[in-house]
Amino acid sequence: MQSKREKLLLICYLLIVCLSYSTCKHTKYFVDSAYCKMPFVDPFSRDVMSTFRTQKLKVCHHDKDLITPEFDPITKRYRLHIHKEYVNGTKGNITLNCSYQKISRSSKVLTPDNSYRLSYRRALPHHLLLPKDVEFLTTSCSTKDNGGNSTVFQQDGFALVQDKFTPKQLKENRRIMNSKDVPKPSVVIMGLDSTSRMNLRRSMPKVSKYVDQEGWFEMQGYNKVGDNTLPNLLAVLTGDASTGPRNGCSLRDRGCLDKFNFIWKRYKEEGYTTAYAEDCELYSTFNYIIPGFVHQPVDYYLRPFLYAAEDSMKLTSYLTNAYCVGRHLSFRYVWDFGQQFIQRFLKEAPLFGFLWSNSFTHDSMSGASALDNLFNEYLDNFQTLGLFNRSVVIFMSDHGDRFNNLRNSPSGFLEERLPMMFIHVPPWFKEKYPQYVENLKKNRNRLSSNYDLHMTLHHLLQLNNSSMSDFNSSLQAAKCKNCQSLFFELPVNRTCAEAGIDEKWCTCHPPEKVNDPKLNQEIGQTIVDTINQHFREKNVTDTCHELRLGHIRHAYRKMILATADKPSDPDEHIYTMEFWTLPKGLFEATVKWNKRTQVLTMNVDELSRLNTYEKDSWCVKEAHLKKYCICYEALTTTTHSLNFRSSS
Template identity: 50%
Template sequence: MCLKSNVFVLCSLGFIVCLAKMTLHSHYPDIEKASKKDQQFYVDSPSCKMPKMDPFSADIMKFFRKKQFKECSTDGDLVLSEFDLELRQYRLNIDDGIYEKLSKKVANGTLKCQYQVIGRNKSASYPDNGFTLSKPRPLNHSFLVPKNIDCVSTQCYAVNEKKKMELLQEDGFLFVQDRLRHNTKNPEEPRPDGESKPNVIILGIDSTSRMNLRRSMPKLHEFLQQPGWFEMQGFNKVGENTIPNLLALLTGNAEEKAMEQSRFSRGGFIDKLKFIWQRFKKYGYLTAFGEDCGKINTFNYHKPGFRKQPVDYYLRNFIVALESILKTRREFRNVFCVGRKLGFKYIFDFARQFMQRFEKVAPIFGIFWSNSFTHENFLGATALDKVFWEYLLEYDELGFFNRSVVFVLSDHGYRYGVPRESDKSGYLEERLPMMFIYVPPWFRKRYPQYVQNLKTNQNRLSSGFDVHMTLHHLLQLNVTSMSGFSPNLRASQCKGCQSLFFELPYNRKCSQAGIRDKWCSCDPTETVTDKKHISRVALEVVRRMNQHLEDRNLTELCESYTLKKVIHMDRKVPVTDESVEDDELHTYVISFLTRPTQAHFEATVQWNTQRGSLTMNVNELSRLESYKKHSKCTNDPVIKKYCICIPF
């Protein structure tokens, strides 16, 4: 009798777990059709069920429109930059043929060109936020650029008989000047450490999910399917916006507490963080970092940026200068054209120069990041597809990938706007950014076990903290297990995270990957239909939001909320076989509108059914519509998200 009773209890528990798993499809109706065996999930383990979503589902495709790429200028280049291989120095050349075409409307005009040196104002309180500009200097037809000049702006005029000048063209130029300690090395002689110190190149596109990559950038996606590329399909973001996700990758700590405590607003705070490029520098690497759209740069948007130049080649001041000096054109709600050239192209042309100049003679580490197409508009990726694809083709044809480990990645998916508000898959799309890793043929031959682990890890849960450990691993490829890593090198926020060249645990939970419950994509959900209960939870959420405004002394700055409408409320269903959700404690994801302004929020909360009490962190609220125009009264990035400014 006792045996039968125990069997009944075990069966009952198993039945409850089965019921929990059966709810998976209730919230994810657009799972990709595939074989029943193992193709329904990106990650399929007892602790994580990350469903495959259809990028082309009807509810998202009704908003999908391809955007055409618009050239910034159709004129030929009057001033051209080239590298003199014999002198190992840059030249700026003036094209007389282009001048003849441009100056036809100026009778008897003569050409006058000049340049101004752009620099970093090291004595400024916040050097990242400005630039220095020299007085104009004459620019002759074949100008040999001094080796101490990193970037210039140029202006060319047609001067008529009355000495009146008409501007023909203005541009900006970057030069990858020599930072090597041993300048006598033969640049044609391959370096002996090419395999022990592979080049490391990170190419990033902001706000691009793995689903939108497939939907909007088919050419790029096809390129990334070639041999040597591995997609981390279980890659889950660890924080809300760019900075926590990039900091996880670059420092091993998302620093979200520092963000909430406004420590990022203090000059010098960012410099104190331990960036991975510092370690690469110690190992003899030349380092570079470039990002377009100066006003929204990762470490400068409502932040003071770096006091000291963080890497050998830092494009921040050049981009800020050009966006101030040259005419700009906006597309996709961002600065798009900077003068005659795409802001994107300044960054990725520099990446080509950087690799072309040094990748054979010294190990290089470079991060090249773009916001311009995708930060504000998920459809902007459709216009970027061909542009980015052509750069990768060029890099490949120039042989850059033969000696490099390359990451093509994003920080997160699209966080607000139409797809996030109206598409049920938007919850997952926001949390699953694209992440591809390329390893060259020699690496695949020399480290077959690492390659096998990359293949396995494609369908394991991973995070930016694992990428951070992978970057550390690239500096010590002879280490064959995580036990060989110094404790000081472990990601400080995720001590259990590891290099992607080692096999990730099969039964890994989000907490073990440094991913908090708010962002975890492993738990399926079921929709709650009890309207009375939904209303009770929603009203308590709004009450907590108002209480938070009082606690932070924001009631004279920000409007109080009232609940307008609940869009939906879902309950997270744990998938682990060994535990069944506590009946008293439920985790809900609730999407709702508030007054005033129809602010659209999403909250992840815990509800104790016995006590009728709620636990939530207001700072973790997600805002699903653009809130720029309603939050201009504060520069605090956390407060901006939930503050609806009182009009004065």
């Protein structure tokens, strides 16, 4: 008979075996294939939650709205109501005078996106029925006492979605919407900047629960294709992520952006009514460092209003630069505008809407936590309006956090590269196209990219196509000829290259930490030498300081998985190096290093900057150079006294 000690040892041994087996067998991946092992990231891991602090929603004003707009469904125009009862002491000895100014886009200047026109001040009587050409306006109400002293009581701004349809257009809209053969769904893209799928889960539990409902599909294998917002949204909206010269011009050239084949142009050609709204003028995707659009890109465009509002109203900073614009959240201007757009036209015309917000999430890893209740209210409002019964809705981000504590965490590499991506299809779509819904289910845990989403947007305009071979070749994403609609089944064994994802951003290869100081130093020094050589080639050595290698914070090696047509070279690896430089600078470089040939391959333009650099690189205008140029004039006496301790 076995002794108690032997039995106890046997039980312990079996437990160890079972636990080991369970750990190995149940290793989690977002994508698990022969060519892609995209690691699962726990949103609530201890290392992240130890520094995560929820934020509170701060209101922009505590007074009541003196002026409120109301849409008149009979005249299809807006009325402005003045609530005189909110002004204390109006009876007898105080009079109230209100006026408004129309805001419009200035088409006669070189860069219309960075300008606006204000009309002369007009009297604003009670119950004013606004002309249809007044989409944006500012209001001002003043009180005057018996002594003739005037005081500004309240100023405000309004963005209104006016009805512009002619009877002929309304007839055509109904024909398109009522097509029985191939109905065209409305399409609305909702975006929150810098939000990984993990950070959505930890920051916005109510919104997370909302998008876990039936009809929503999370693309867990969705991997970004570029560094910041511009290339990632260009890939979605144009099929081309390049920010370099394209269409015979550079994005820094006036009018270049208008030449891109934005997807909303095709939707407009197909009879859709289009809208684009984005908050935070400073960070606006198509205006940061570049001149923006010369011609208004969509039917309903919020840019002129927000540019004017930020220029003329009080700005309050919290989480980001333009949190409050006047009396209202910058965020609310975008989503109220989107809500009006949906309310006005959802039942009258096929819609394409692009709504994008930076104000809570651009500069804060936990800013989205302050937004959870408010954004959930908007989703409820959209549901009440019938949006989710009629439309395909895409809820997405461009990338995760690129700076701050979250990026510096052990999972920061993945947090940055794996933005949230959800697709909602309405009940009628599921009934008419069950095969597309089944493919969405299959694709949830397969590698996908921004280019696939671009092709999905094309597919929604030609739902009768049964395969990618039915698509006109001119519609194919310029930077990914193999990418396809997410309504078609993606290949199981798909590589990042096949999805249009450069190795720099690819999360498919299992990484391991490199603890070889000599090797790390050799690669790190070669990287810095390459950057300095790039300065010489760009002729900016008299502007940008030469860099010296400081502390190497992290070094990881990613094994290149074998593919069907390219077996892996056992001596070739991808290295991701995080390092400090002198002068100040925290960088991440992804390079290819062959141990046998001693050859390093690196694209300097793909270098990532992990600490903020707004004040370092003002002396250069090129976007890529801004990431790694440290201007001589920006150096201070504290520049060289850096702390190079590893945060690992």
